[in-house]
Amino acid sequence: MLTIWGHQGSPNVQKVIWACEELGARYVRKDIGGAFGGTDTPSYLAKNPNGRVPTIEDDGFALWESHAILRYLAARDPAKRLTSDDWQARAKIDQWMDWHCAHLSPAIRSLVVLVVKPRSTMPTPEEIEAARAEIIPLLRLVDRELEQRDYVAGNTFTIADIPVAISYNLWKIMEPACADFPALEAWYARINRRVAFKPMSGQRRV
Ligand SMILES: N[C@@H](CCC(=O)N[C@@H](CS)C(=O)NCC(=O)O)C(=O)O
Structure with a gap:
């Protein structure tokens, strides 16, 4: 167990x-x-x-x-449902997971620290805008990539989708009105149909 x-x-x-x-x-x-x-x-x-x-x-x-x-x-998992036995496909999964760690996750975290985590001082509009300005080009990059395929690393759902979806979910909690990413939104709708994701999308604590 x-x-x-x-x-x-x-x-x-x-x-x-x-x-x-x-x-x-x-x-x-x-x-x-x-x-x-x-x-x-x-x-x-x-x-x-x-x-x-x-x-x-x-x-x-x-x-x-x-x-x-x-x-x-x-x-x-014997059936390798969330990854691939093909080494190039697996390298693409790794690429997006590493990109998430190196780029998207820290950018999202900077905004979380400003607008969600308890702070002794209010963040300034400039601080919030600077954090958003780091995130938006990264989301635009994923949006462009998702115009070409159904999931982050290929045409099937893999472990590469998990961190990106968790971060995008946080972004949507913080910026509910900002939906300027059509392919990303279509992917997120596919993700939301996954039974295993439902409890995560309902999470409001960070
Ligand atoms: N790179 C680590 C980050 C782990 C991390 O920072 N976790 C946070 C929670 S998201 C943590 O442990 N914070 C301190 C705490 O919750 O007590 C990972 O991906 O597992």
């Missing part, structure tokens, strides 16, 4: 829950991190010395970093 360590308000934990649900993997989830605390205990740090969530444990094998976990879950 797989254990997921991490509270479900965390976007990085949501990625892992979503992949498990897609794969029908049996798991238990243990609340830790955020308001639950507990990530600084010796027993948790022994599993994840980075002291963040998520971490998974699979028959005594501990793994952290949400994208490493997604790759692990996809590789462990």
Whole structure:
């Protein structure tokens, strides 16, 4: 039985829950991190010395970093439903997951920090605009790519769609009126039809 360590308000934990649900993997989830605390205990740090969530444990094998976990879950699935055996197709999946980590995720996080996370001072309109200006070209890039295919890394749903959808969901929570990305919106409608995504799209905590 797989254990997921991490509270479900965390976007990085949501990625892992979503992949498990897609794969029908049996798991238990243990609340830790955020308001639950507990990530600084010796027993948790022994599993994840980075002291963040998520971490998974699979028959005594501990793994952290949400994208490493997604790759692990996809590789462990005998039918490889969320990845590919073709090395070039898999490289494309990796490319988008790395792009998400390096570019989209930090840009979205800058806006989350300004408009969602509790702060002692109000963000200025200039700060918000600067954060939006980092995000919009990245979303436009994905929008252009999705004009050419149905999913982020190809014509089937893969683990590359998961982080991008979790980030786009956050963007839509923060910017409900901004829907200037037709191909991205069409993809997001396809994503929303996935039963495993429904609980994630309802998440309002960040
Ligand atoms: N790169 C890591 C980031 C992990 C991370 O920063 N997780 C956040 C939650 S989204 C965290 O642990 N924050 C501290 C906490 O929730 O206690 C990953 O993708 O797993």
